[in-house]
Amino acid sequence: MTMESTEAKHSGVVHWRWQRLSGVLLLPVALLLVFELAGILGADYSIASAWAGKPLSKLLLLAGFPLLYLHGALGVQVVIEDYVGEPASTRLIKGARVLAATAAIVSVLAVFFAGG
Amino acid sequence: MSLWVILLALGEGSFSCISLFVEHLIGRLLLLAWLFSLYYHLCNGIRHLAWDLGYGYAIGVVYRSGFVVVVTALGLTLATAFWAQ
Numbered sequence: 001m002t003m004e005s006t007e008a009k010h011s012g013v014v015h016w017r018w019q020r021l022s023g024v025l026l027l028p029v030a031l032l033l034v035f036e037l038a039g040i041l042g043a044d045y046s047i048a049s050a051w052a053g054k055p056l057s058k059l060l061l062l063a064g065f066p067l068l069y070l071h072g073a074l075g076v077q078v079v080i081e082d083y084v085g086e087p088a089s090t091r092l093i094k095g096a097r098v099l100a101a102t103a104a105i106v107s108v109l110a111v112f113f114a115g116g
Numbered sequence: 117m118s119l120w121v122i123l124l125a126l127g128e129g130s131f132s133c134i135s136l137f138v139e140h141l142i143g144r145l146l147l148l149a150w151l152f153s154l155y156y157h158l159c160n161g162i163r164h165l166a167w168d169l170g171y172g173y174a175i176g177v178v179y180r181s182g183f184v185v186v187v188t189a190l191g192l193t194l195a196t197a198f199w200a201q
Contacts, residue, residue, distance in 0.1 A: 020168065023161050030158065033117075034151070038200035042138050045128040052124055061121060068117075107118040113125035 015074060022071040029064045036060065052115025065107040073100035151196060156189040 040051050051057050076096045080089050123130045137143035163181050166172045172181055 020165070024165070027158065027162070030154065034154065034196065037117075038196050041200040042135065044135070045124070045131045048120075048124050048131065052121070065118065103118055107121055110118070110122040110125040114121050115124070 015077070018070065019074045022067050022074065025063070026067050026071055029060055029067060032056075033060050033064055049115045052111070054115075057115070058111060061111045062108060065111070066104050069100040069104035069107075073097050076100075148193065148197060152189060152193040155192040155196075156185065159185040159189050159192075 036051070036057065040047055043051065052061070073096055077093050080092045080096065084092055120134060123134055138147070163172070163185055166181075172178065
């Protein structure tokens with residue numbers, strides 16, 4: 001058995017676990033974010049800033065973005081694994097992870113600057 | 117949502133272009149479609165979690181829970197849309 005196949009077996013369990021964990025955590029976070037944002041639909045800059053300045057909003061956004069992009073990257077990985085062949089899929093999955101991580105970091109940074 | 121927060125962080129001038137999207141009919145329809153997709157995914161995720169725990173494998177229950185997921189997602193979408201008005 002090569003090292004890669006051992007890693008592949010192990011990473012399946014890790015993937016499954018993180019997918020469930022991020023999914024369960026996103027249940028309340030995503031629902032609350034949707035309700036909160038629906039409440040200020042079409043808000044102008046001052047209302048939106050006031051919303052983003054609330055502790056609950058900061059908490060939801062700071063927890064939500066990393067969870068969202070983690071859950072998203074894990075999901076995209078499954079789609080790539082299911083529909084793209086072996087040599088290309090590895091690079092595509094890495095690319096998806098880099099994109100998701102970048103988006104998560106930029107979003108989290110923006111949360112600190114939004115709403116003062 | 118990332119874009120919303122990033123534009124908010126960039127300031128009032130950048131943020132104002134969000135309203136072009138939100139106030140437009142097509143923007144509203146896209147938001148509605150996104151909302152339904154999210155609720156459907158969320159409800160079906162709960163269905164999958166039940167399967168992970170070993171529940172709901174009888175073929176009749178599988179069909180019924182699939183139906184319940186679609187109806188619940190539709191209901192939540194409409195409820196949110198009306199509440200947000």
